[in-house]
Amino acid sequence: MMRAALAAVATVATMAAMLCLAVPAAAQVKPPAVAAQATESRFAMVQMADGRLLAPDIARIVNHGELVVSMLSSDNPPFFSVNKKGELVGTDVDLAKLIAKELGVPVRFDRSAKTFDAVAEVVAAGQADLGISRLARTLKRGQMVHFSSTYMRLGHALLINRIRFAELAGDRPLAQVVRNFTGTIGVIANSSWVEFGRRNFPNAQLVAFPTWAEVVNAAKTGQVVAAYRDEMEVLQYVNNDPSLALTLRTVTFNDLESPLSAMVGVRDLTLLSFVNEVIAQRADKPTVSSVLKSIK
Template sequence: MHGIMISRRVLFLAAPVLAIPPVAAAAQPEQPDGPPAAPLAGDIDAILARQTLVVAMPGFQSFPFFGGSNDKPQGIDADTSQQLAAALGVKLVLDRSPTTFDGAVALIEQGRADIVVAKLSRTLGRARNISYSRPYAQLSHALIINRVRFAILADGRQPEDVVRSFDGELGVIAGSSFEYYARNNFTKAKVRTFLAWQELVTAVRDGHVDAAYRDDLEIKRLLHEDPSLTIVARSVTLTDLTDTIAIGVRRDSPHLLEFVNLFLELSGRDKPMTADELVDRYLRKA
């Protein structure tokens, strides 16, 4: 087996996931480049009046959720955005200027976009400033661990014990929910941030960090696309820690939030998809 499953019921009793971090420790939202645009009027009446739905989505690739070019976006979230605009009877405008997830959230916090549809994790920190739809995907937290560095950390201990008290170097993507999760769930770890997922994966492969922390879909996709990685790395799924994915909505748009939730229900997206379902539907066919 290339990976192990660990239950959070034992794993992190000293660091409950629901603890809200101090404001000073929270990651600061990215400020998009250029002068701030004038805030858009909120809620459905304003959207119908201007005949556009402005959706924030980072410019990088995160298949099967979003990817492609600005002119031809692809993925679940790109399709959902287009269908939401069509259901409202307006034109879709995608703003793909953000380079991080927090940067996309900043656009709706500043009133420069109506919603975020971008594999957006629900966190308590973000919920202070935006509203969330019902989840349409539910993933587990996971690690991809360099085998040699992990063996040095273990020093003969069982893998579960090493993860429980993980004090090595843990890599995360800057401006993502997992930067927040890492600082709260792995309080002894030395957290290092990376600008891109591939950069972080390379660091694990080359032994520059002990492990990378993300959701199990990304770990499954990684091993699906590059099985050779299992020679130097192993995966760990944290079965009691979930990452729920939802649409972010401006907090001054309660009618739009109701509309988005009804859209998810009527289009059959109200039952959250798991990583295994996403892999079967989108990745194994690719």
């Protein structure tokens, strides 16, 4: 009898222990279910007052009543600049206005960003819906925003100081020296050209300057051997100041390009798809030659 009683007690204790263990296990099932509900609500369609069903990121913009676009504070014609009438104009401005028009809201440009990288950071922080500001795709930016489809492609180019380059090259041919560049190259600080310079000219010494004008001046005075940027900016600068040809030489690359994209927040996937479709259906797709021709 004693043994039977002990066995019964052991059985009860075992069952109690199993029940105690089962409680935490059951509790652990709830968080994933709660997380799933949160995920579903985050992506749930939003019904507007006019009856339309919109994705949450699109509904946010429509309810806010405007599309906020982050753009660099300093002008970069022909992409974006203030004209004599005080109006913001340019190819990037046109794209931003087209996207806003298709969304049915006006556009507001946030020009608080002092550097190109800062434009992407404003979008990543949720302070703007889009970043459209002559922005190239970089690995650094790719860690905090989504890139739209390419809306324009710019080839790479160097403005080379003739005397400094001759000292560096010696008897070696131009192509050999450029591809294995070991001199100094000027780039704009906190821009895509810092990353492009490290990747495409690993043996060169990069020197960063606040503005493109300072980069060109450094190449002109021999402070650096070459200035590095896209072909449009290089050609435009030389065309505006033909005297530069006396001290600087232009070298363009057929196998290096800088694809320009809009920047979208990582959570705004429907907005990203929408922007891609606007770019794809755009009738007037700008090119380097067409933009340079319009400037002339």
